[in-house]
Amino acid sequence: MASPLPSKSDALYIGLMSGTSLDGVDAVLFDGQAVLGHVHAPFPPALRDELLALNAPGANELHRAALAANGIARSYADVTAQLLEATGHRREDITALGAHGQTVRHRPDGFDGYTTQLLNGALLAEQAGIDVVCDLRSRDVAAGGQGAPLVPAFHRAFFGVADRDVAALNLGGIANLSLLFTDGSTGGFDTGPANCLMDGWIARHRGLAFDADGAWAATGQVLPELLTVLLAESFFALAPPKSTGRDLFHLDWLDARLSPGQAPEDVQATLLELTARSAAEALKAQMPGATSLIACGGGARNGRLMQRLAELLPGVAITSSAELGLPVDQVEAAAFAWLAQCFKEKRPGNLPAVTGAAGLRILGALYPS
Known part of the structure; x- marks a missing residue:
């Protein structure tokens, strides 16, 4: 505990x-x-x-x-x-x-x-x-x-409740899930990239530090073939406990998986989908009974990313940690x-x-x- x-x-x-x-x-x-x-x-x-x-x-x-x-x-x-x-x-x-x-x-x-x-x-x-x-x-x-x-221990102390399973998703450079079960047990692990690849890609192509509200990603189309290649990375199939960082997920990793002619905005849309899909699938696999997801980290301000998470998790009420008193x-x-x-x-x-x-x-x- x-x-x-x-x-x-x-x-x-x-x-x-x-x-x-x-x-x-x-x-x-x-x-x-x-x-x-x-x-x-x-x-x-x-x-x-x-x-x-x-x-x-x-x-x-x-x-x-x-x-x-x-x-x-x-x-x-x-x-x-x-x-x-x-x-x-x-x-x-x-x-x-x-x-x-x-x-x-x-x-x-x-x-x-x-x-x-x-x-x-x-x-x-x-x-x-x-x-x-x-x-x-x-x-x-x-x-x-x-x-x-390390944040799942704090999430348990701050966000855990007695009457339902709750998950917390931190969307920083890397995404990590905290699983706060009703019985008092706690799980947690990194799910994959959150902002690190999207930030690096928009910096390269548009000279911006980040994709505000996912606006650039929203102008592109998800590339199914690229998404499949990205999701084939062995990290996503690992069982918890697991953690990752820029040692694995960096622009050279992405570049090695790109094909000629892919539009930059479509790659950005695909990277956003990678973040949403990997986090959503991890939650469904590890806490199938989740009905509440608390989002935090800079990615929680990305409206397009939050929209995709809601679409991929239709039975889960997604709220911001700010609604619980912690921006x-x-x-x-x-x-x-x-x-x-x-x-x-x-x-x-x-x-x-x-x-x-x-x-x-x-x-x-x-x-x-």
Whole structure:
């Protein structure tokens, strides 16, 4: 079982999240039960470009990764200062920061099993003047787990109800499902790409960071042959526990599956369909009795994507996490604030049924202020 949401107290935590979409940093102020403030800040363009490049092998990686980790720490410290100013708090008011770092490699199944999130936690503690809890995935991997997804434990505590099966779908760069069963059991896994391929494709062809509301995808037609080829990727057939990232789903992966003459807008429509279809089929396979789906993450703002999910899941009521008091771009940051609270209170933050770890573990490493 996940650690439940504790009672509201005077303890305040900050959660910092930068995800696979690389759209920047979300920071939230969290009191154990609710978000009290939120700030978003984009990465400096040069840092974003370097983080994207570091997802693939390249020259002088150790040096570049160390500099990028410093850059992330400074970006995190800046957005923390903005959040404190916006909420009228001092750093002395905060018990700890839960900081995710930036995932650049995620290979829990191959080699000796590892996951890499770039962040200089010591530098962040030095600059923010607040205790930092980071490196939140590696203990689960050390215990034989995937190290991801970690948000299902928070979803269980925040969204779980006693009278029906509920699913939560996070649509970030990668899509992941949390399955919150009536009996108290919880499942969760990555379903495949969400925004990472769509964002990369529109950036290449139209110079835009993302396809607002799925408007460009809506001008194209789904290419059935391409969709079949994309869905043939072995990851989609794997049984949970499973997790993925840009190690697998990137534009080179897509390019290798394209055929000459395919219109860019049709490819975008097909990528949107890939996201919707893979998530919907995973939900039907793993929680056939689902009647409620809570959507969060940046993809929940993509009207065309949400429309396709509704069409593919006609018996499921789809709502936004915002309707439950947690805006879609704040959920993951709140989850990492909650994980910092779990660490401070010596409570486990993982779910072995989700990640495949050998047991419950306290997640994270502490850099005192």
